[in-house]
Each structure stands twice: as C-alpha cells, then as structure tokens.
Amino acid sequence: MSQGYDLIGDVHGCGATLSTLLEKLGYEQRAGVYRHPTRKAVFLGDLIDRGPRIRLAVQIARRMVDEGEAYIVMGNHEHHALAYTHPAPKGSERRWLREHSPRHNRIIADTLYQYRDHTNEWEDTLAWFKTLPLFLEFDDFRVVHACWDAALIEALKKRSPNACLTDELLEESADSSTEAFAIVDRLTRGPSIALPEGVAIHSGDGFTRKSFRAHFWAANPKRWGDVVFQPDNLPDHLETRPLSEAEREGLGYYDAEQRALFIGHYWCEGIPALPARNIACLDYSAVKYGRLVAYRFDGERELSADRFVWVDVHREESSRI
Ligand SMILES: [Mn+2]
Numbered sequence: 097m098s099q100g101y102d103l104i105g106d107v108h109g110c111g112a113t114l115s116t117l118l119e120k121l122g123y124e125q126r127a128g129v130y131r132h133p134t135r136k137a138v139f140l141g142d143l144i145d146r147g148p149r150i151r152l153a154v155q156i157a158r159r160m161v162d163e164g165e166a167y168i169v170m171g172n173h174e175h176h177a178l179a180y181t182h183p184a185p186k187g188s189e190r191r192w193l194r195e196h197s198p199r200h201n202r203i204i205a206d207t208l209y210q211y212r213d214h215t216n217e218w219e220d221t222l223a224w225f226k227t228l229p230l231f232l233e234f235d236d237f238r239v240v241h242a243c244w245d246a247a248l249i250e251a252l253k254k255r256s257p258n259a260c261l262t263d264e265l266l267e268e269s270a271d272s273s274t275e276a277f278a279i280v281d282r283l284t285r286g287p288s289i290a291l292p293e294g295v296a297i298h299s300g301d302g303f304t305r306k307s308f309r310a311h312f313w314a315a316n317p318k319r320w321g322d323v324v325f326q327p328d329n330l331p332d333h334l335e336t337r338p339l340s341e342a343e344r345e346g347l348g349y350y351d352a353e354q355r356a357l358f359i360g361h362y363w364c365e366g367i368p369a370l371p372a373r374n375i376a377c378l379d380y381s382a383v384k385y386g387r388l389v390a391y392r393f394d395g396e397r398e399l400s401a402d403r404f405v406w407v408d409v410h411r412e413e414s415s416r417i
Pocket residue numbers: 106142171172173241284360361362
C-alpha cells in the first residue's frame with residue numbers, strides 16, 4: 097500500500113483543536129508524539145499567532161516532524177516571526193529586519209505573550225522555523241502555504257536546494273525590490289491585486305487592506321470578481337471591473353493537469369469545498385470560530401470533497417483569545 101497523507105490547514109495557535117483533529121484522524125499520542133500506523137501528516141504552515149495555545153500547537157507539530165511522523169512548510173506568520181526577531185544588517189537604519197510597527201507588533205502579539213515566560217523555548221522555536229522549507233513536492237502532490245509559482249520555485253531551488261531560508265535569503269526578503277522578497281511573498285502570501293486609489297477594504301481580522309487576495313487557478317478570468325479569494329467581498333462596482341493584462345499575468349496559473357496542490361492561508365469559510373479539481377485549500381479560519389480542516393490524501397488524481405475531515409474549533413478554545 098502506498099503511503100497516505102493527512103494535510104492539515106493553518107492551526108494558528110489552536111493547539112487543543114489540533115489534538116482533537118489528530119485523534120479524529122486516528123493518530124495516537126505515544127511518548128509525547130502523535131503517530132499513525134500507516135499515515136503521515138503534512139502541516140501547511142501558520143502554526144503560530146492569534147490562537148490561545150500557540151506553544152502547544154508548535155510542540156505537537158514539531159515533535160511529529162522531528163520524529164518523521166509529519167512534514168511542514170513555512171507560512172507567512174513563521175516568516176513574519178523570523179523577520180521580526182532578526183537584527184537588521186549592519187549599517188541599516190533599522191534595528192530589525194521587519195520594523196516593530198503597530199501593525200507588525202499586532203500580528204505577533206499573542207505569540208510573544210504566550211512565550212513571555214519561555215524565552216529559551218521561543219529562541220529554539222525560531223531556530224526551528226528557519227529549518228522549514230517554503231514548499232514540498234511529492235510524487236503525486238505538492239504543498240505550499242499560499243501559491244505555487246513554478247518560476248519562483250525554480251529560482252529558490254537554485255539558491256537553496258532544500259527550499260529553506262538561509263540568513264542571506266531572510267535578510268534579502270525584507271527588501272521588496274529583491275528576488276528573495278518575491279519568492280517569500282508569492283509562496284507564503286499569494287497573489288494580490290491593488291485596489292484603486294482611495295479604496296480600502298476593512299477586513300474581518302481588523303486590518304485595513306489596500307489590495308485584495310486573488311487566486312491563481314481561473315483558466316480564463318475576465319473580471320476582478322473572477323479571481324477574488326477571501327472572505328471580504330469586493331465592493332459591488334469592483335466585482336465587474338475588468339482584469340488588466342498585467343494583473344492577469346501577475347496571477348500566474350495552476351492548470352488542472354498538474355498534480356494535486358494543497359494550500360492554506362486564504363481564510364475560507366463554511367463547509368470545506370474544492371476550488372479546483374486538483375487544488376484544496378485547508379485554511380478555514382480556525383481562530384475566528386471556524387474549523388480546523390484536514391484532507392485525507394491517498395494518491396487520487398482527482399481530489400474529492402468527501403475527503404475533508406474537520407473539527408469545529410471549540411468555544412472554550414476560542415473564548416480565551
Ligand atoms: Mn497565512
């Protein structure tokens with residue numbers, strides 16, 4: 097029998113819900129590590145921030161990865177944590193690679209708070225984050241936090257054969273004019289399209305956005321509404337706005353003939369569904385009273401919505417945020 101994999105979406109600090117999901121999937125904890133007799137887990141990144149049990153979420157995933165029971169890719173929140181805590185290069189005017197601005201502080205606040213009395217563990221966790229690859233490629237499926245971009249993945253492989261961020265790549269990724277920025281931004285944040293001057297979306301997560309998250313699997317998108325992929329709707333008059341040639345090219349395209357692709361990141365809502373027959377998004381906004389979602393993959397060429405398994409994030413876990 098070939099190896100089965102359980103792909104698990106953005107945990108965002110819902111450690112207790114992660115335990116419940118793993119048990120529902122048939123994993124048992126032995127000697128502090130969740131194991132399955134015949135299957136491996138794959139985490140899609142964004143273990144940290146937002147939720148009430150961030151340390152637990154990291155501990156569970158890390159032990160599984162260390163023991164060979166799971167794989168993981170880096171999410172934009174792990175990258176944020178690395179850039180936020182990494183000193184800026186000598187000679188720079190900044191102190192940190194990622195400025196400690198109110199917006200950046202807020203993204204990582206829950207994580208720093210929950211590790212406040214565990215500074216060694218936090219340092220060790222950051223060192224572990226540096227070992228997480230930005231993508232994974234198996235014989236019959238691929239994994240990336242937000243967007244599979246073949247050209248940027250080739251560029252990354254050339255500079256880092258194991259797909260991890262070196263210090264050099266991490267430092268470069270703080271500068272938006274560089275290739276490293278393009279790689280990290282595209283793979284962990286996905287494509288986005290700038291809103292017109294003067295228009296902003298007030299998002300459900302409390303942030304104001306001047307761009308919207310777009311997806312990269314429409315065969316022939318014509319309008320903004322064809323590619324929007326986020327819980328916040330576009331203002332009505334922008335749904336029908338034509339996509340410019342440059343915007344369309346900027347999205348890239350993952351066609352239906354390519355192997356199965358698993359992503360997280362996009363804050364889906366409702367009952368898990370497949371956006372394309374070879375793409376599954378497993379981020380169902382765990383923290384916002386959502387779901388922690390897995391997909392049980394057994395090598396099928398066409399994905400099936402029957403293979404989603406999820407746990408509704410328990411009110412007790414959510415209420416402690
Ligand atoms: Mn994300």
